[in-house]
Amino acid sequence: MFSLKYQISNPESWHQEMAKQIPIETSGNSFLLQNSFGSGGGQFVALQPGLWIEQLDLTLKEQLSVEILPKQHNDYFSVTFWLTNAQVKQQLQERELQFKYDNVSIVLVSSTIHTAYNLPINEEIKTFMIWMSKEWMLENVVSTKNAGLRQVFERDAPIYYTESLDYKFKYLLDKTDFTHSEKLPLLINTLQLLNCFFRNLEQHSCANLASLHLHNSDLKKLMIVREYINANPLKEISLEFMSTMAGMSLSKFKRLFKEVFRTTPYKYCLKIKLEIAMELLQTNKYSVSEVGFLIGYSNLSQFSKAFKNYHGLLPSEVKS
Structure with missing residues (x-):
């Protein structure tokens, strides 16, 4: 089994950390798994200063254990859309969550979170990821009108929030494909995805963002x-x-x-x-x-x- 440990930052730093720890080959804004490790890879696009998106489409030949290490401050956030039927188990303190296309499918985490998950072998793993700096998110996403939600993201407490894919997300994700889209449509679709996601988030209690006390x-x-x-x-x-x-x-x-x-x-x-x-x-x-x-x-x-x-x-x- 291979292991990968990293802190949430931007995709360029993530690719650099992966290249040090697991058998991949990087080139510009993309990476490919070495044949002995699996097939496929990932590619990111910088849409704006502080905003990136990345698509992963890969199949592993070896099990991979991933651990996200906590930072002292919430300087970055990521939203991951799991678009795969492969079952991915994630450990969060005493909680174990399972992600797949028809279960928990969208996950928001902050850079002070500590969590780990295992990726299975011989199953296609597809994700669409949005990476945001704290400055970009506070300026463009979290409304000043929702003081409670903004305070949550301004603090450094670990943030972890899950959502299920519905038809709105599926429709937008179908249109958001690196191989068939220019940068402007990618930016528009990404902003629409974030708008849907944070609109749902605003309707829920801010306390649920860090509620980790369920047995x-x-x-x-x-x-x-x-x-x-x-x-x-x-x-x-x-x-x-x-x-x-x-x-x-x-x-x-x-x-x-x-x-x-x-x-x-x-x-x-x-x-x-x-x-x-x-x-x-x-x-x-x-x-x-x-x-x-x-x-x-x-x-x-x-x-x-x-x-x-x-x-x-x-x-x-x-x-x-």
Whole structure:
């Protein structure tokens, strides 16, 4: 097994650290794995002073253990979009999280965080990463209107936040490809991704950004429930079934689910269904009533109301 240890900075420094510790070959703003280590690599683009993006697409022949070492100050932040079905396990203090395309898919960390994760062998690993300096983020992303959120990012406490991919992120990521995009479209799409991400972040409690006190066994049980919901998005799943699956009382399950995922089980299930509805409508293969029926609505007006409450427009407006 190979190991890589680094501190969060900018991608150029990251490439330099990788070249010292694992078998890769660097050239300009890209790197390739040596044949004995795997295939594929990564490439970064500097969009603005203090803002970079990077795409990774690689397959390892040897296991790789990665450890992010903490700095004294939060001078850099990174947002990673996991676009792979490979299962990646990350250790954060006593918590263990699992990342893959249909689970926890977006991770924000600050440079004072201490965490580690293992990358599997013989599975394609794809990520899209956004690197930001503290100065760039405070000037361009974190609004002065949200004093609470800004204070969190101005401090040096470790920040760790996870989010799930929804149709908005998937749509923007599909358009953000180094091999088919010029610098200006890349910048526009990156800013839109950050806008979506931080808009979601502003809706959640700032305390959750550094909330690391949940028992690891409880977190694993909640992840099992969420994976079941994600694997059966159109199935009607009762609260009683979910709490039994988690091995918790109903009250404890509802409380911990909301603490971890920042929404109720009912709203989470509804969110998944309404995102599927948007994706189905965008294919232009189904009528509005067919999509409503597919996600469990027998009443078209109720479906339209729920869809507009979540997406901000009527299903018929997507079709047009």
